[in-house]
Amino acid sequence: MNAEFVELPVTTSDGVFLAHYSELGLARLNFPNADGLLSPEQKTRGRAVSAKQIPLQILRWHRDATEALKSVLAGRATKKLPPLDWTGTTKFQQAVWRAMLKLGPGKTKSYGEIAEAIGKPKAVRAVGGACGANPIPVLVPCHRVLAANKKIGGFSSGLDWKRRLLAKEGINFDPPSAG
């Protein structure tokens, strides 16, 4: 397959994300590195992309994605999402991600509740696996999925990001100080 991917940076107050677009829509979103800057790999790819002609359609998707990303980072609901390219993923994963898209800001569900929502209440561990395979974090709010006892669970891009995103939506996981 000769899938062409266009990579564009998304500058936010939390750093520079990197969005990957295919001809079908947004295919991937990379977090900034710890410094909030583009990683060396991202910088390299960015230079390569800058010389390309970017289709107008992708520029529109990028505008939608940028607005949506900033909305999420501000703790607000996303007004409009670009089409998401989930080519190469399984139906199960897509069902999990669609269930997550229904979660509004400040709302959380457990892995078990997500499993129930897609009609497979016992597939809680598989839901965790699908979350980890999520190529478009933040916009597909896998950070809003918690363990059953409201523990933070895990996050493929680092628990620090998960805590930060949840904190923006009014959900804090800092342990209550002893004193």
Next chain:
DNA sequence: GACAGATGAAGGA
């Protein structure tokens, strides 16, 4: 076919 995983629940100290 076997193994691994971002879970959940139950039992014991």
Next chain:
DNA sequence: TCCTTCATCTGTC
């Protein structure tokens, strides 16, 4: 209340 162990289901190699 915390830790350990077992059961369950799906994805990947």
